[in-house]
Amino acid sequence: xxxxxxxxxxxxxxxxxxxxxxxxxxxxxxxxxxxxxxxxxxxxxxxxxxxxxxxxxxxxxxxxxxxxxxxxxxxxxxxxxxxxxxxxxxxxxxxxxxxxxxxxxxxxxxxxxxxxxxxxxxxxxxxxxxxxxxxxxxxxxxxxxxxxxxxxxxxxxxxxxxxxxxxxxxxxxxxxxxxxxxxxxxxxxxxxxxxxxxxxxxxxxxxxxxxxxxxxxxxxxxxxxxxxxxxxxx
Amino acid sequence: xxxxxxxxxxxxxxxxxxxxxxxxxxxxxxxxxxxxxxxxxxxxxxxxxxxxxxxxxxxxxxxxxxxxxxxxxxxxxxxxxxxxxxxxxxxxxxxxxxxxxxxxxxxxxxxxxxxxxxxxxxxxxxxxxxxxxxxxxxxxxxxxxxxxxxxxxxxxxxxxxxxxxxxxxxxxxxxxxxxxxxxxxxxxxxxxxxxxxxxxxxxxxxxxxxxxxxxxxxxxxxxxxxxxxxxxxxxxxxxxxxxxxxxxxxxxxxxxxxxxxx
Numbered sequence: 298x299x300x301x302x303x304x305x306x307x308x309x310x311x312x313x314x315x316x317x318x319x320x321x322x323x324x325x326x327x328x329x330x331x332x333x334x335x336x337x338x339x340x341x342x343x344x345x346x347x348x349x350x351x352x353x354x355x356x357x358x359x360x361x362x363x364x365x366x367x368x369x370x371x372x373x374x375x376x377x378x379x380x381x382x383x384x385x386x387x388x389x390x391x392x393x394x395x396x397x398x399x400x401x402x403x404x405x406x407x408x409x410x411x412x413x414x415x416x417x418x419x420x421x422x423x424x425x426x427x428x429x430x431x432x433x434x435x436x437x438x439x440x441x442x443x444x445x446x447x448x449x450x451x452x453x454x455x456x457x458x459x460x461x462x463x464x465x466x467x468x469x470x471x472x473x474x475x476x477x478x479x480x481x482x483x484x485x486x487x488x489x490x491x492x493x494x495x496x497x498x499x500x501x502x503x504x505x506x507x508x509x510x511x512x513x514x515x516x517x518x519x520x521x522x523x524x525x526x527x528x529x530x531x
Numbered sequence: 532x533x534x535x536x537x538x539x540x541x542x543x544x545x546x547x548x549x550x551x552x553x554x555x556x557x558x559x560x561x562x563x564x565x566x567x568x569x570x571x572x573x574x575x576x577x578x579x580x581x582x583x584x585x586x587x588x589x590x591x592x593x594x595x596x597x598x599x600x601x602x603x604x605x606x607x608x609x610x611x612x613x614x615x616x617x618x619x620x621x622x623x624x625x626x627x628x629x630x631x632x633x634x635x636x637x638x639x640x641x642x643x644x645x646x647x648x649x650x651x652x653x654x655x656x657x658x659x660x661x662x663x664x665x666x667x668x669x670x671x672x673x674x675x676x677x678x679x680x681x682x683x684x685x686x687x688x689x690x691x692x693x694x695x696x697x698x699x700x701x702x703x704x705x706x707x708x709x710x711x712x713x714x715x716x717x718x719x720x721x722x723x724x725x726x727x728x729x730x731x732x733x734x735x736x737x738x739x740x741x742x743x744x745x746x747x748x749x750x751x752x753x754x755x756x757x758x759x760x761x762x763x764x765x766x767x768x769x770x771x772x773x774x775x776x777x778x779x780x781x782x783x784x785x786x787x788x789x790x791x792x793x
Contacts, residue, residue, distance in 0.1 A: 317785065354693055356782060376781045381695040391690040394704075404694045443690075450695055 305329035306485040312362035330485040340506035346489040354385045384452030388459040390439035392431035404449040416445040437468030454485040589652045598652035602659040606631045620674035630767035666764035673713035680705045698777040717761045
């Protein structure tokens, strides 16, 4: 695990979220997403991982604390502009009615055929898929199309909420490889996972949440070591 | 033209059919005889009261202001009835009242503006009643459909928002589907009129002795009025409800039985 070397693209500054029924979903959590690295948010189900991610895209707002994008409080940024800079990939691939091309055009209505083809190639899909109906795609293909669609907005940060949880091991590894490629190209990637082995494979930086609170760095190191040992077992 | 006057004897005669319905219930042990008797009695009491009040409002010597006051009461009651029928739809009371008021203003402006009917108590009250009555079912339908659609398709709508779409654009496919669902029955009913069924107003006019062609033209004007009213009310409720489901910073609110957080 490496300490952040440059100012974060996205910073969560002591954020808390309380549900409508008064339950604390996140309590005083601070975290950062830096360019060129994958920040993994790990922890058991119900720990607040997805809630944290949604704050980054302003699909939810914190009850207290703030989120900063490139040093500016996102409360002061037009959400439409923010969301094109901070892309989100959801746990379940969400395809809209219509073809793959129709789906890509939701992200960029003016996109040329060449740009859409390039977008598909970036996620390991062939340009011939543009005309295929979204309903006909496998889970892995659908998630790749979702990623390609998000990339068309040219984000600087990619928030990925357990994007491989419904995929088979082969697709899981290839989506992980894509995330690594994006980070290598300079994007800041925040990846939510509760899979120990995946955490050990992906994490440049690790945030472990438990019952809405961030555990100490020492405990997170122990979590990563344990995850690494599990990952190295045959 | 011959006038049709039922009178108390005629009314008592028609009550024979209620006696038949109660007898059938007793014979088949449906345990509905009490409900049938109560429904018939309640309908009689309500209609008698309304008839008495309408006689005052529709009196040719009465000021037309009373007719407009009657319409205002109908609009408010329509909003309250909508809330009773669709409590799961957030803000249905004020949205319903607003949509009914819009319908009345738009439709009656057209009808009276073009001189289709004269501005009199005997036209204002029944026309407003028909517009409101026909719009209510469609309003309940569109409200429920939007709440269901936005709950079931929450993932899709948030995926659109996450791609940078503003809320009106992100909501359009789902609001549009709900509006179509609510409007189609009225469109189909307009298509089938005359072939499959004879509408109530026309039947009433013919029974009252009005010439069949005159009855048809009046009915046509009323059908257009109703279709326009349903389209207007459904659109006002649909767009108003959709707006209410989003925050000003393009987030989709949580939708529960009662709407909660922002």
